[in-house]
Amino acid sequence: MKIIKEKDILEKIYHAVEKASFTLDPSIKQLIIDAQKKEKSPLGKKILDVIVQNLEIAQNKHLPICQDTGMVVIFFEIGSNTRIEFQHFETIQQIADEAVKKSYRDFYLRKSIVNIPDRKNTQDNTPAIVWYKNIPGDQFRFSLMIKGFGSENTTRLKMFRPTASIPEIIRFTVKCVKEAGPNPCPPVFVGLGMGGTAEKAVFLSKYALLDAGQPRNNETSIFEEQLISKINALGIGPGGFGGDITCLDARIKTYPTHIAGFPVAVSISCWAHRSHRGYL
Numbered sequence: 001m002k003i004i005k006e007k008d009i010l011e012k013i014y015h016a017v018e019k020a021s022f023t024l025d026p027s028i029k030q031l032i033i034d035a036q037k038k039e040k041s042p043l044g045k046k047i048l049d050v051i052v053q054n055l056e057i058a059q060n061k062h063l064p065i066c067q068d069t070g071m072v073v074i075f076f077e078i079g080s081n082t083r084i085e086f087q088h089f090e091t092i093q094q095i096a097d098e099a100v101k102k103s104y105r106d107f108y109l110r111k112s113i114v115n116i117p118d119r120k121n122t123q124d125n126t127p128a129i130v131w132y133k134n135i136p137g138d139q140f141r142f143s144l145m146i147k148g149f150g151s152e153n154t155t156r157l158k159m160f161r162p163t164a165s166i167p168e169i170i171r172f173t174v175k176c177v178k179e180a181g182p183n184p185c186p187p188v189f190v191g192l193g194m195g196g197t198a199e200k201a202v203f204l205s206k207y208a209l210l211d212a213g214q215p216r217n218n219e220t221s222i223f224e225e226q227l228i229s230k231i232n233a234l235g236i237g238p239g240g241f242g243g244d245i246t247c248l249d250a251r252i253k254t255y256p257t258h259i260a261g262f263p264v265a266v267s268i269s270c271w272a273h274r275s276h277r278g279y280l
Contacts, residue, residue: 182240
């Protein structure tokens with residue numbers, strides 16, 4: 001049995017929030033640099049130049065990549081042979097919230113979370129959105145995402161007929177990006193979730209975004225590449241000012257569903273796709 005101390009989880013999440021807020025994952029940054037080289041529109045290229053400059057300034061001066069410091073979403077994977085040694089807290093949610101609270105306070109990140117229905121600010125950017133998945137073995141790992149709401153507000157869910165084809169789903173996804181226009185701060189990353197129930201499809205679409213910049217799964221790669229090509233053909237371009245590059249990457253996650261339905265969800269991330277992975 002592997003013992004994980006709560007203070008180690010807290011410290012890992014604390015620094016993950018810091019890293020994600022000030023630097024992009026190298027694979028994500030490389031996609032932006034590649035787009036900078038490919039973009040033919042002078043204005044679109046200028047927007048990408050500014051984005052790259054922004055990334056350098058953020059990293060060198062330890063400033064947030066974006067003024068929307070987002071809502072923290074954490075996906076935990078916890079091995080069945082792992083036990084968390086709680087001392088000051090009773091749940092992983094409490095540990096995560098404490099780490100987020102400290103990180104947003106210590107690094108002077110904007111507090112953007114409000115209670116419902118009174119819309120009063122919680123003053124510490126908590127609570128975080130926390131998901132758990134049990135896995136075999138003694139591993140403890142997490143994937144963290146900081147989600148701005150310019151892109152989050154463009155999330156879409158549609159309950160298709162069970163006879164819907166993949167080309168239909170691709171057309172729907174492209175339509176979602178077209179309707180979003182400049183609002184999610186393109187060039188964007190697109191996550192497509194298919195299957196399960198309504199809430200599972202939305203979860204899958206968000207989880208799919210974490211694969212951006214990583215090696216592709218052969219089962220879905222052909223559809224992901226079609227998505228990227230068709231979205232870029234929209235001509236929305238960097239910043240929504242027109243151009244060749246609207247989508248930097250698209251990823252798909254699937255799950256079995258009921259014979260009577262076909263839930264499909266689309267999640268979009270802005271170019272500032274802030275994520276970090278950690279393990280203990």
